[in-house]
Amino acid sequence: MQNKVIVIVGATGGIGITLARKLAPTGAALVLAARKGDRLQALAAELANLGATRVLTAPTDITDPTQAIALMQKAVAQFGAVDVLVNSAGAGILKQYNKLEPADLNAMLDLNLKGSFYTCQAAAEVMKERKVGHICNVVGILGKHSMAMASAYCASKFGVVGFSKCMADELKRFGIKFTLFYFGGVDSPFWDTVSLKVDRTKMLRPETAADAILFAIAAEPQAVPMEVNIQPESHLFF
Numbered sequence: 001m002q003n004k005v006i007v008i009v010g011a012t013g014g015i016g017i018t019l020a021r022k023l024a025p026t027g028a029a030l031v032l033a034a035r036k037g038d039r040l041q042a043l044a045a046e047l048a049n050l051g052a053t054r055v056l057t058a059p060t061d062i063t064d065p066t067q068a069i070a071l072m073q074k075a076v077a078q079f080g081a082v083d084v085l086v087n088s089a090g091a092g093i094l095k096q097y098n099k100l101e102p103a104d105l106n107a108m109l110d111l112n113l114k115g116s117f118y119t120c121q122a123a124a125e126v127m128k129e130r131k132v133g134h135i136c137n138v139v140g141i142l143g144k145h146s147m148a149m150a151s152a153y154c155a156s157k158f159g160v161v162g163f164s165k166c167m168a169d170e171l172k173r174f175g176i177k178f179t180l181f182y183f184g185g186v187d188s189p190f191w192d193t194v195s196l197k198v199d200r201t202k203m204l205r206p207e208t209a210a211d212a213i214l215f216a217i218a219a220e221p222q223a224v225p226m227e228v229n230i231q232p233e234s235h236l237f238f
């Protein structure tokens, strides 16, 4: 971990922030990205107290492909490389299919699908030069299982799985590997704005998700943890 440059997109979210805190004492160089710069700054200060010595904050809106490219360029300019991208930015709009407005569908596709796509594209371009890299996409179980009220969200997340597998195939000759994380519900601020009634006490903890991502990042170089699937006992998808 010590020599790795790790870009966390969605670093201020429930999963991203927990991962960043766990990475702080490891010696990894951390690049923190999300839209709100003040939150990134506050997180950077907290990580310094936890032992992080190399932290860059990079306010970024990944729905804009030029900002996704700029993010990777900033990481390379500061730390010389990008070893790992953790794509943990996203949002959920969970409504019955006929209650979804065009703006809802656009929001899901623009952020969850296209934003992740642009971020992977931008990271792969800088990773290719060194012929090494690891892209961790936090998809969620609704990237491969359906759920009522999740048609727009599932459309975006199934898309992430589709493009990730294509990119992984194209990029394996450049030493770039992909891990897809299929977490069930994680108790995070993700659910603060979701209208669907859910029991957050039965969800996974962000720590569980962060530990799974750490496991994948720390795997020996020749090992590719391709998929990680962790579900809460109360809501299992088979």
Ligand SMILES: NC(=O)c1ccc[n+]([C@@H]2O[C@H](COP(=O)([O-])OP(=O)(O)OC[C@H]3O[C@@H](n4cnc5c(N)ncnc54)[C@H](OP(=O)(O)O)[C@@H]3O)[C@@H](O)[C@H]2O)c1
Pocket: 009, 010, 011, 012, 013, 014, 015, 016, 033, 034, 035, 036, 039, 060, 061, 062, 063, 087, 088, 089, 090, 091, 092, 111, 115, 138, 139, 140, 141, 182, 183, 184, 185, 186, 187, 188, 189, 190, 191
């Ligand atoms: N929570 C769950 O139950 C669950 C389960 C499975 C998978 N997931 C997936 O895991 C990922 C992270 O979820 P979470 O629970 O950590 O969510 P969260 O707590 O709501 O965090 C979302 C993060 O994404 C960032 N973000 C939102 N829009 C962005 C944009 N346009 N550009 C850059 N960053 C943006 C947010 O920061 P700003 O607002 O400052 O931009 C925040 O850091 C998402 O893709 C989600 O779909 C979540």
